[in-house]
Amino acid sequence: MTNCCTIEHTPTVERYLKVLFENRGGISNVARALGVAPPTVTAMVHRLRASGLVEPDALRLTAHGLRHAHGAVRRHRLLETFLHDVLGVKWDEVHTEAEKLEFGLSERLEDLIDRRLGHPRRDPHGDPIPPKNGVHDEGTEMPLALARPGDRFRVLRVNDRDPGALRALSALRVGLGAEFEVLAGAAGTRHVRTGDRDLVLSAPVVRVIRGELTA
Incomplete structure (x- = not known):
């Protein structure tokens, strides 16, 4: 039980805090991200509101909820980085493995992992790792879906x-830092050129990519 809250910070509660932190949509978006039914999300949100972790009139974390969410997100992304960089776990597998480990991670072990990794700023998926102390900037990268020919x-x-x-991205040899020209797009897909290769990115692949326009 976390002393400052009236709700026990179980793995389920921490998963909700992470998803509410990372998602800017409504109940259905949260339900989709967690793989549960919308009424289940509604019930948990009521509990989180009663504990002062979610705003009473919006699906948004309070300052107190953000503090706990930053801690949960930091542990998760540090573990993803450790699993990927040190143990060689593939980037499509580290999310699930990190979720199995993060709840029992002590502050001491979290600090040791951070030091061992050289205090990384981003995880294997490019997500910024919240600092232990100080202000966190989650970033405002542009979805590839908004890019035009x-x-x-x-x-x-x-x-x-x-x-x-x-x-699918690994099979296409497209990773962080990849640059391409958008040639065409329809029904959520994107036809792109990277180097001397022309690729067709499916709608699910396009949906997971964020970045920036370059000159």
Whole structure:
């Protein structure tokens, strides 16, 4: 039980805090991200509101909820980085493995992992790792879905919750830092050119990519 709250911080509660932190949509978006029914989300949100972790009139974390969410997100992304960089776990597998380990991670072990990794700023998917102390900037990278034919785009982040899309990116040899020109797009897909290769990115793959336009 976390002393400052009236709700026990179980793995389920921490998963909700992470998803509410990372998602800017409504109940259905949260339900989709967690793989549960919308009424289940509604019931948990009521509990989180009663504990002062979620705003009473919006699906938004309070300052207190953000503090706990930052801690949960930091542990998760540090573990993903450790599993990927040190143990060689593939980037489409580290999210699930990290979720199995993060709840029992002590502050001491978290600090040791952070030091061992050289205090990384981003995880294997390009997500920024919240600092232990200080202000966290989650970033405002542009979804590839908004890019239009003729745009030049650099991949900076990928969503870690779609392993199939991550495997597809690996098969296409497209990773963080990849740059391409958008040639065409229809029904959510994008036809792009990177170097001397022309690729067709499926709609699920396009949905997980965020980055920036380049000159």
